[in-house]
Amino acid sequence: MTQQQLPSVSAPxxxxxxxxxxxxxxxxxxxxxxxxxTLFNRLTGQNARIGNYxxxxxxxxxxxxxxDADGAQRTVCVVDVPGAYSLSARSAEEQIALSAVLGWAxxxxxxxxxxxxxxxxxxxxxxxxxxxxxxxxxxLLALNMIDEVRDNPPNVSELSRFLGVPCVATDARHGTxxxxxxxxxxxxxxxxxxxxxxxAYPSALESDLERVAAALPSEWSESxxxxxxxxxxxxxxxxxxxxxxGIDPALRARCLSVRAQADxxxxxxxxxxxxxxxxxxxxxxxxxxxxxxPKKRKTSERVDRVLLHPVFGFAIFIGLMLLMFxxxxxxxxxxxxxxxxxxxxxxxxxxxxxxxxxxxxLVTRGVIGGVGNVVVFLPQILLLFFCIGxxxxxxxxxxxxxxxxRIMKALGLHGRAFVPMLSGFAxxxxxxxxxxxMERQRDRLLTMLVVPLMTCSARLPVxxxxxxxxxxxxxxxxxxxxxxxxxIAMYLFSTFITLIAAGVLGRTAVKGRRIPLxxxxxxxxxxxxxxxxxxxxxxAAMFLKEAGSGILVFTILLWALLSFPRPAQLDQPSAxxxxxxxxxxxxxxxxxxxxxxxxxxxxxxxxxxxGKAIEPVLRPLGFDWKIGxxxxxxxxxxxxxxxxxxxxYGIGDADENTTPLRDKIRQEQAADGSPxxxxxxxxxxxxxxxxxxxxxxxxxxxxRETRSIRWPLFMFGYMxxxxxxxxxxxxxxxxxLGF
Amino acid sequence: xxxxxxxxxxIVTVAHVAGEGSFRRRLMExxxxxxxxxxxxxxxxxxxxxELLVRGSSLSIRRAEAEGVSVSxxxxxxxxxxxGTAGRAEGxxxxxxxxxxxxxx
Numbered sequence: 001m002t003q004q005q006l007p008s009v010s011a012p013x014x015x016x017x018x019x020x021x022x023x024x025x026x027x028x029x030x031x032x033x034x035x036x037x038t039l040f041n042r043l044t045g046q047n048a049r050i051g052n053y054x055x056x057x058x059x060x061x062x063x064x065x066x067x068d069a070d071g072a073q074r075t076v077c078v079v080d081v082p083g084a085y086s087l088s089a090r091s092a093e094e095q096i097a098l099s100a101v102l103g104w105a106x107x108x109x110x111x112x113x114x115x116x117x118x119x120x121x122x123x124x125x126x127x128x129x130x131x132x133x134x135x136x137x138x139x140l141l142a143l144n145m146i147d148e149v150r151d152n153p154p155n156v157s158e159l160s161r162f163l164g165v166p167c168v169a170t171d172a173r174h175g176t177x178x179x180x181x182x183x184x185x186x187x188x189x190x191x192x193x194x195x196x197x198x199x200a201y202p203s204a205l206e207s208d209l210e211r212v213a214a215a216l217p218s219e220w221s222e223s224x225x226x227x228x229x230x231x232x233x234x235x236x237x238x239x240x241x242x243x244x245x246g247i248d249p250a251l252r253a254r255c256l257s258v259r260a261q262a263d264x265x266x267x268x269x270x271x272x273x274x275x276x277x278x279x280x281x282x283x284x285x286x287x288x289x290x291x292x293x294p295k296k297r298k299t300s301e302r303v304d305r306v307l308l309h310p311v312f313g314f315a316i317f318i319g320l321m322l323l324m325f326x327x328x329x330x331x332x333x334x335x336x337x338x339x340x341x342x343x344x345x346x347x348x349x350x351x352x353x354x355x356x357x358x359x360x361x362l363v364t365r366g367v368i369g370g371v372g373n374v375v376v377f378l379p380q381i382l383l384l385f386f387c388i389g390x391x392x393x394x395x396x397x398x399x400x401x402x403x404x405x406r407i408m409k410a411l412g413l414h415g416r417a418f419v420p421m422l423s424g425f426a427x428x429x430x431x432x433x434x435x436x437x438m439e440r441q442r443d444r445l446l447t448m449l450v451v452p453l454m455t456c457s458a459r460l461p462v463x464x465x466x467x468x469x470x471x472x473x474x475x476x477x478x479x480x481x482x483x484x485x486x487x488i489a490m491y492l493f494s495t496f497i498t499l500i501a502a503g504v505l506g507r508t509a510v511k512g513r514r515i516p517l518x519x520x521x522x523x524x525x526x527x528x529x530x531x532x533x534x535x536x537x538x539x540a541a542m543f544l545k546e547a548g549s550g551i552l553v554f555t556i557l558l559w560a561l562l563s564f565p566r567p568a569q570l571d572q573p574s575a576x577x578x579x580x581x582x583x584x585x586x587x588x589x590x591x592x593x594x595x596x597x598x599x600x601x602x603x604x605x606x607x608x609x610x611g612k613a614i615e616p617v618l619r620p621l622g623f624d625w626k627i628g629x630x631x632x633x634x635x636x637x638x639x640x641x642x643x644x645x646x647x648x649y650g651i652g653d654a655d656e657n658t659t660p661l662r663d664k665i666r667q668e669q670a671a672d673g674s675p676x677x678x679x680x681x682x683x684x685x686x687x688x689x690x691x692x693x694x695x696x697x698x699x700x701x702x703x704r705e706t707r708s709i710r711w712p713l714f715m716f717g718y719m720x721x722x723x724x725x726x727x728x729x730x731x732x733x734x735x736x737l738g739f
Numbered sequence: 740x741x742x743x744x745x746x747x748x749x750i751v752t753v754a755h756v757a758g759e760g761s762f763r764r765r766l767m768e769x770x771x772x773x774x775x776x777x778x779x780x781x782x783x784x785x786x787x788x789x790e791l792l793v794r795g796s797s798l799s800i801r802r803a804e805a806e807g808v809s810v811s812x813x814x815x816x817x818x819x820x821x822x823g824t825a826g827r828a829e830g831x832x833x834x835x836x837x838x839x840x841x842x843x844x
Binding site: 294 | 764
């Protein structure tokens with residue numbers, strides 16, 4: 001998040017020219033919560049393309065719209081620009097709106113900006129409109145959510161006269177006004193260049209603007225109006241410590257010196273108050289009656305009296321969050337089992353029809369297992385984004401942030417981080433994808449870095465095996481089951497560490513300035529199912545496309561690591577099945593297999609040798625090389641630890657409840673004949689699993705979401721260090737205490 | 740008095756907005772400029788943040804930042820009364836009467 005000086009921020013002219021000649025480019029800009037995305041979906045249908053804005057991880061969605069102009073078909077490209085309350089910016093992600101509107105920084109130059117406004121909140125929405133009008137870009141206004149202001153509808157023709165741009169009333173949710181909007185798009189594309197709005201600012205500010213305009217780079221001052229508007233933008237955006245990209249150093253210096261010389265004058269207020277004064281003067285003419293407290297808001301406030309109530313509000317909140325968590329944790333299970341069943345059925349089919357060979361093993365264990373390892377995330381991703389879609393659309397997500405902000409603030413996180421954090425208890429992968437609901441890069445990154453510390457469902461089989469094997473099913477004080485208590489303790493431990501890690505990382509690794517919270521509680525609205533479904537589909541497709549291949553490759557590599565070199569003679573499967581959750585659905589004959597002759601094939605593999613090589617490092621934690629091999633296997637997914645350990649002991653297809661594996665662990669002896677695995681070592685191992693980043697999929701998703709190698713490496717480094725130190729303290733401390 | 744001291748349901752008028760540069764600017768851009776009518780709609784159950792009604796829209800900020808917004812009780816008759824915005828409002832409303840002021844590019 002450092003300031004970057006890009007060589008040039010100006011648009012490639014070629015791209016701009018091509019844009020107008022071939023398919024015209026139309027942008028959708030507007031405040032958040034104005035139904036911009038719904039309108040985008042209505043206009044482009046199912047053909048949205050998803051990419052990223054140049055140089056930043058902000059989603060750029062575009063799609064084609066076909067216009068019927070006088071019988072002739074004409075295609076225009078529509079781009080959904082991230083919602084913004086203003087064009088002024090202090091960070092690179094806020095800068096996107098301006099760059100997109102002006103066609104800067106590798107963005108193609110648009111031919112038309114449709115500014116989507118909420119008809120019920122014109123006063124605030126018109127602020128962004130005045131900024132767009134001051135720029136000499138072509139503007140068309142979509143007066144959206146017109147259905148919500150039927151009792152006091154704004155006068156569309158008066159608004160159009162006031163702004164000097166065409167205005168169309170729409171209701172994107174129900175599809176009203178779309179054909180008028182399409183006609184207006186066609187007409188607006190043919191309009192001659194518009195003259196820019198010139199607001200009369202105080203004379204002192206006017207001379208400031210001239211001084212700033214003189215320092216603008218030549219690409220910024222194409223016309224008088226544009227250089228004036230950009231001087232305004234620069235003066236209200238550039239600061240000593242902003243995070244803007246591609247700002248000319250001379251311009252930066254000029255803006256800072258103009259601000260410094262303003263003395264008692266308040267430049268920000270002069271600019272903003274003048275724009276609002278213009279809007280305020282006109283508002284009485286736009287509405288039949290001017291309401292300080294619109295009806296739509298009053299209805300919402302009545303609902304909030306219950307949903308934000310100190311007692312009922314929290315009860316409903318906890319209920320809803322439990323429901324969401326339950327759906328992620330349990331309801332996804334049948335789908336996950338089905339995927340596993342299909343994966344192993346495919347593997348069995350290949351095994352039954354292809355003669356034993358290394359290629360067969362690669363296909364069944366590596367490729368099919370690896371594909372299963374990717375697809376297995378889909379049920380939870382789809383369910384989580386279904387919940388998020390409903391929460392966002394209804395307006396409740398903002399209330400979650402409102403309710404939880406006090407708590408999240410203490411951790412240095414945003415109220416919106418709550419839902420991703422909660423999802424982390426089910427699985428870190430969908431939780432990391434869910435951080436996209438946060439606007440600021442810093443908040444997203446911090447949440448991503450701590451979410452994998454939450455106890456995800458993949459850790460449960462590991463805990464179950466260790467607790468079942470090493471801790472007796474005794475009761476504390478005669479009634480408290482020790483095994484259950486341990487499980488709960490692991491959950492509390494991981495939550496506690498996550499919160500501390502968020503506090504520490506937020507002050508060290510992920511600094512970035514903390515921006516005070518500004519939250520809008522939009523009116524409650526009925527969620528749209530089609531919008532939610534299309535978002536679920538987009539997220540899932542993006543996960544498969546972006547993270548899927550990486551996860552697959554790593555899974556195959558791990559398979560190879562634990563399978564080569566192959567022993568000369570083989571009488572049983574030599575490699576760990578990598579597919580998630582070994583449920584014993586493979587050949588039952590394997591279950592009956594007697595323990596393999598020593599040493600097991602996996603022990604001779606590179607992975608096995610690696611396990612032995614790292615044994616000296618693991619010794620202080622109480623682990624031997626067999627656990628080491630299990631830890632290596634667990635990178636494919638944490639629960640693979642169980643089946644890998646099973647293979648070390650020559651037990652095919654072990655799961656966490658397999659009795660022979662538990663017995664083996666219990667009976668394992670150290671050189672001196674004492675039990676090799678004590679309850680203390682079990683605790684140390686569980687602590688290690690709680691804190692370490694034993695998950696390739698998580699690392700791949702963080703890599704894709706941050707577009708960097710640095711952050712996944714950092715995550716792996718800090719989590720492994722944390723895990724090692726904590727396990728060391730547990731094991732050595734426990735020994736000192738005589739356990 | 741400041742916005743954090745305002746009771747729920749009270750209607751006040753913004754006198755001055757203080758705060759860190761870009762945050763203060765964003766608050767004003769969301770409509771919280773001197774002379775604006777603000778109503779405190781509610782407070783989150785844990786005491787923070789506050790929910791405000793500004794220009795017919797909802798806006799939530801934390802107590803710490805609300806302390807920087809000084810307000811006076813009651814509603815100003817119109818924005819023109821507030822020093823600093825007076826001349827401008829008149830100048831621009833005169834322009835607005837002829838449609839928006841235009842400048843040749």
